[in-house]
Amino acid sequence: MRTIRTYLRQVSFVMAILMAFATVWASPAVASVVGTGELLQEQQVDLDRSSLLSMLEQQEVKDKLAEMGVSQADVEERINNLTPQELAQFEQQLADDPAGGSVVGIIVLFLLVFVVTDILCATNIYPFINCIR
Amino acid sequence: MVVLSGCATRPEWPAQPAHTPIPEHYSATRLDQRQLLDHVPFHGQELFQCGPASLAMMLNSQGLTTDPNELKNKVYLPDREGSLRVELVATARSYGLVVYPLQPSLSHLLSEVAAGHPVLVMQNLRLSWWPQWHFAVVVGFDPDPRRVILNTDTREQHEETLEVFMATWTRAGNWAAVMLPPDQLPATAEPLPYLMAVNDLEVTGHTEAASQAYAMAEVTWPEQPAPIMGQGNIAYQQADWSSAVQHYLRLTQKFPELGAGWNNLAHALGQTGCHAQAEEALEHARSLNPDRFSEPLESDSSGAASACPVMAQ
Numbered sequence: 001m002r003t004i005r006t007y008l009r010q011v012s013f014v015m016a017i018l019m020a021f022a023t024v025w026a027s028p029a030v031a032s033v034v035g036t037g038e039l040l041q042e043q044q045v046d047l048d049r050s051s052l053l054s055m056l057e058q059q060e061v062k063d064k065l066a067e068m069g070v071s072q073a074d075v076e077e078r079i080n081n082l083t084p085q086e087l088a089q090f091e092q093q094l095a096d097d098p099a100g101g102s103v104v105g106i107i108v109l110f111l112l113v114f115v116v117t118d119i120l121c122a123t124n125i126y127p128f129i130n131c132i133r
Numbered sequence: 134m135v136v137l138s139g140c141a142t143r144p145e146w147p148a149q150p151a152h153t154p155i156p157e158h159y160s161a162t163r164l165d166q167r168q169l170l171d172h173v174p175f176h177g178q179e180l181f182q183c184g185p186a187s188l189a190m191m192l193n194s195q196g197l198t199t200d201p202n203e204l205k206n207k208v209y210l211p212d213r214e215g216s217l218r219v220e221l222v223a224t225a226r227s228y229g230l231v232v233y234p235l236q237p238s239l240s241h242l243l244s245e246v247a248a249g250h251p252v253l254v255m256q257n258l259r260l261s262w263w264p265q266w267h268f269a270v271v272v273g274f275d276p277d278p279r280r281v282i283l284n285t286d287t288r289e290q291h292e293e294t295l296e297v298f299m300a301t302w303t304r305a306g307n308w309a310a311v312m313l314p315p316d317q318l319p320a321t322a323e324p325l326p327y328l329m330a331v332n333d334l335e336v337t338g339h340t341e342a343a344s345q346a347y348a349m350a351e352v353t354w355p356e357q358p359a360p361i362m363g364q365g366n367i368a369y370q371q372a373d374w375s376s377a378v379q380h381y382l383r384l385t386q387k388f389p390e391l392g393a394g395w396n397n398l399a400h401a402l403g404q405t406g407c408h409a410q411a412e413e414a415l416e417h418a419r420s421l422n423p424d425r426f427s428e429p430l431e432s433d434s435s436g437a438a439s440a441c442p443v444m445a446q
Contacts, residue, residue, distance in 0.1 A: 033400050034393035036363040037332045043359070044325055 045084045048091050052079050144299040146276050147240035150247060151321045162247040162320065164240070169273035169282060170194070173251045175289040176201050183286060184208050184216025187253055187268040188224060190284055191312045194251050197228050215266060218255060222310070226334055229342035230312040233319045233330045237307030239299070241321045243274050248320035250311045254283075257304035266305065315346035324354045331363065340367045358388045362397065369401055377401040382442055385414070392421035403430045407441035414444065 055061055056072055056079075065072060150162045173194040178186035178201070185201040185208055192199050207227075208220040222232045235241045235252065245252050252271040259265035272290060273282030279295040302309075311319045315334075319327065328350060335343040344367050351360035365380030381398035388394055395418035402411035411430055418426040 033366060033369055033397040034362075036335060036359055036366050037329070039359050039362055039393055040325060040329050040332060044329075047325065 041084070045087055048087045049079060049082070051091075052087070144239070144295050146279055146295065147238075147243060149240065150244040151236070151238070151241045162244060164243050164247060164274075165276050167273070167275040167277075168247050169290065170246065170249060170251055173270065173272045173284065175284050177287040177289075181214040182209055182216075183268045184221055187270050187284075188216075188221050190270045191225065191251060191253050192228055192230070195230060195312065195314055197230075199228075216268070218308070221253070221268070223337070225312045226337055226339060229315065229334075229339055231315055231327075231330050231334060231342070231346050233311050233313065233322060233327060235309040235311065235319075235321060236323075237309070242271060242309050244320050245311050246271055246274055250313060250319065252309050252311055254302055255305040255308040256298075256301035258301055261304050264304070267301075271309075315342045316349055318349065318353060324350070324357050328357065328359045328363070332359075335363060335367060340371065343367060355387075358384060358391050358394065361387065362394065365397060365401070369397070369404075372404075374401055374404040378405060378407075378442065385417070390421065392418045392426060394418075395421065396426050399430060402441070405441070410441050410444050 053076060056065075056075060062072065065075065147164055150164050173190055176186040176189045176193075182201060182205065185204040188204050188208060189199055189201045192204075204224065207224045208216045210216065225232050235245065242252055242254070254269055254271055256267045256269060257264045258267050267285070269283045269285035271281060272284050274280065275282065275292065280292040281295060281298040283291050283293055283298075285291050285293075313319060315331070328347075331343055331346040331350065334340075334346065344364055347360040347363040347367075350357065351364070354360065361380055361384040365377050365384060368374075368376035368380060378398065378401045381394060381401050384391070384394040385398055395414045399411045399414035399418060402408075402414055408430075415426060415430055
């Protein structure tokens with residue numbers, strides 16, 4: 001048990017550094033012209049974010065969230081805090097789904113990420129999960 | 134019965150063409166009647182060389198003069214006995230074409246064909262765990278009796294059943310692309326993916342084709358800032374400062390909330406020697422994105438300003 005804990009601590013340390021880098025890269029101060037590709041990437045991220053948010057408006061998703069005891073506002077806030085990389089990952093999940101995107105499946109996957117981050121104490125949405133400290 | 138239907142789903146023929154950005158251009162687009170693009174020339178492949186042959190058909194169909202033999206050096210790897218997809222795409226770009234990857238659906242693929250555009254597709258002719266990759270060009274279709282018409286290997290206008298085509302195409306990730314000159318829009322073009330395809334031309338140095346495509350996109354999607362910014366950025370790269378200023382001015386007039394537009398305008402103005410106006414534009418950019426545009430302008434240009442624009446407030 002103890003070895004697992006040490007190991008997890010190292011993993012979360014590495015993850016924390018990676019995440020910090022991701023945030024640093026997200027909006028560098030520019031001293032030159034902004035490239036067309038950069039603008040397009042930003043627009044794509046906004047589009048991904050709003051399409052993810054619009055999924056929360058569907059009744060079956062609302063039901064599922066209620067069933068899992070998560071408030072819609074929490075999920076919305078989390079979506080707004082996602083980095084472009086994380087958003088792209090979810091969009092990839094949507095694109096890979098052969099059935100054309102089971103929305104409930106995506107949202108549940110999304111919630112699984114919450115659970116994982118909760119275990120590492122990065123977030124605190126699920127009160128029933130005991131943190132590994 | 135349930136089990137059987139589970140493993141042998143019958144692919145459906147799309148009833149409606151995919152959404153098009155400019156419907157009036159493609160009002161005749163129909164998927165319920167036979168279509169055949171007779172203008173696409175045919176090149177039979179030599180051993181293992183479906184890549185050069187398919188690419189030659191795509192390029193020839195746009196009036197470009199080349200043949201599989203000439204393309205072989207650019208896209209064929211003798212060691213691997215095949216071609217890489219990225220090389221086909223990059224080579225098409227070197228001919229000034231916009232390579233637009235389609236959404237992975239049959240209705241998008243057929244809509245392009247119905248609009249007169251041959252489509253390059255990738256197939257896996259064997260099994261997912263033991264692949265045999267293949268390139269072919271879709272040149273037509275027939276809804277009755279459900280055929281996809283391909284120029285493939287040594288067969289011209291080969292009529293493949295929908296079942297076989299879908300199985301082999303799906304095993305290759307449903308990859309399909311059209312290759313069009315910058316003044317022609319794909320029938321299924323969506324603004325952001327299309328502009329990204331044009332940006333690929335811009336960053337690979339095919340600026341003339343990219344400018345042309347951006348100019349067309351500006352007319353097609355007036356709500357998009359990227360086409361104007363792209364034209365400005367190309368002028369800026371070419372040190373054509375006054376054109377860059379014109380484009381960026383138009384950008385900031387149409388999209389005053391876009392900080393990047395003001396930032397780029399500031400840099401272009403700085404280059405023309407209009408330092409006061411440049412500072413003013415940078416102030417706009419900073420008021421919109423304080424962190425991002427915090428760096429000061431480099432004032433390396435000492436040339437006197439000839440005709441500085443009056444900044445709109």
